[in-house]
Amino acid sequence: MSVKKLFDLEGKVAVVTGSSKGIGKAIAEALAEYGAKVIVSSRSQEAVDAVAEEFKAKGYEATGIACHVGDEDQRQALIQKTVALYGGVDILVNNAATNPVFSPLEGIENNVFDKIMDVNVKACFSFAKHCFPFMKEKKNGSIINIASVEGMKPSLGLGLYGVSKSALIMLTQSQASEWGKYGIRSNAICPGLIKTKFSKALWSNEHIMKQVESHLPLQRAADPTEIAGLAVYLASQASSYTTGAVVNADGGHMLT
Numbered sequence: 001m002s003v004k005k006l007f008d009l010e011g012k013v014a015v016v017t018g019s020s021k022g023i024g025k026a027i028a029e030a031l032a033e034y035g036a037k038v039i040v041s042s043r044s045q046e047a048v049d050a051v052a053e054e055f056k057a058k059g060y061e062a063t064g065i066a067c068h069v070g071d072e073d074q075r076q077a078l079i080q081k082t083v084a085l086y087g088g089v090d091i092l093v094n095n096a097a098t099n100p101v102f103s104p105l106e107g108i109e110n111n112v113f114d115k116i117m118d119v120n121v122k123a124c125f126s127f128a129k130h131c132f133p134f135m136k137e138k139k140n141g142s143i144i145n146i147a148s149v150e151g152m153k154p155s156l157g158l159g160l161y162g163v164s165k166s167a168l169i170m171l172t173q174s175q176a177s178e179w180g181k182y183g184i185r186s187n188a189i190c191p192g193l194i195k196t197k198f199s200k201a202l203w204s205n206e207h208i209m210k211q212v213e214s215h216l217p218l219q220r221a222a223d224p225t226e227i228a229g230l231a232v233y234l235a236s237q238a239s240s241y242t243t244g245a246v247v248n249a250d251g252g253h254m255l256t
């Protein structure tokens with residue numbers, strides 16, 4: 001058997017939330033490069049159309065569909081439109097997330113708690129439920145939840161964000177344990193410091209980067225493409241016996 005072929009995503013349909021830039025875009029492009037038909041999604045139709053066009057120019061199959069992941073009607077519409085277009089969903093990457101505050105817990109209002117949980121946890125729960133019937137019917141599906149090392153080890157100021165990512169890790173493991181019998185796998189990726197807009201306040205801070213260089217085993221922040229190969233592995237048959245895994249791509253952060 002060819003191991004290389006196990007990574008092939010030809011004929012698969014992938015939805016990647018928050019894929020107009022950053023980690024989501026890198027993952028969407030990698031899945032498309034391996035043959036998947038990819039739905040590029042974010043809140044801006046203009047932004048997702050531009051990324052879909054960029055992918056098509058490279059010979060990939062891609063469609064842009066706008067969706068604010070915090071809105072149930074838009075979540076439902078995203079999956080319905082995907083199914084109408086491509087006949088199902090084989091790969092769901094729950095990537096979009098928010099972190100509107102950098103604050104100790106006592107300074108955070110309840111409505112901010114609700115917003116973070118809605119976008120970072122409830123949306124992932126809901127998208128997976130919308131995809132479930134199609135994955136179950138095919139007895140095959142891969143859910144990839146983009147969590148964070150913050151979900152396993154707290155950092156000052158990122159406590160509530162960490163709570164949301166911790167919940168996402170448990171959602172991943174619950175999905176894996178309940179849905180394995182239907183051929184549906186669910187795994188979490190925990191990135192460390194990746195150079196995107198989301199984390200710019202961290203990687204553009206000289207003091208923080210000095211700490212990274214002196215304490216982190218790999219001594220640097222990463223590029224979004226350094227998460228993409230892991231997503232291809234988890235999306236494909238190469239990981240057919242992997243479910244409920246929480247995989248770090250963190251330069252060794254969890255060792256520090």
Ligand SMILES: NC(=O)c1ccc[n+]([C@@H]2O[C@H](COP(=O)([O-])OP(=O)(O)OC[C@H]3O[C@@H](n4cnc5c(N)ncnc54)[C@H](OP(=O)(O)O)[C@@H]3O)[C@@H](O)[C@H]2O)c1
Pocket residue numbers: 017018019020021022023024041042043044047067068069070094095096097098119146147148149190191192193194195196197198199
């Ligand atoms: N960067 C890091 O260091 C790091 C570390 C650990 C984990 N992560 C996780 O990695 C994931 C991606 O983050 P990133 O760093 O790649 O962020 P990013 O570069 O800022 O990209 C975020 C993407 O999500 C979209 N988005 C934001 N809010 C959305 C919403 N409510 N509904 C739909 N789309 C939304 C954005 O597009 P629009 O603005 O057009 O909607 C954009 O496409 C997140 O789950 C984050 O928690 C990141």
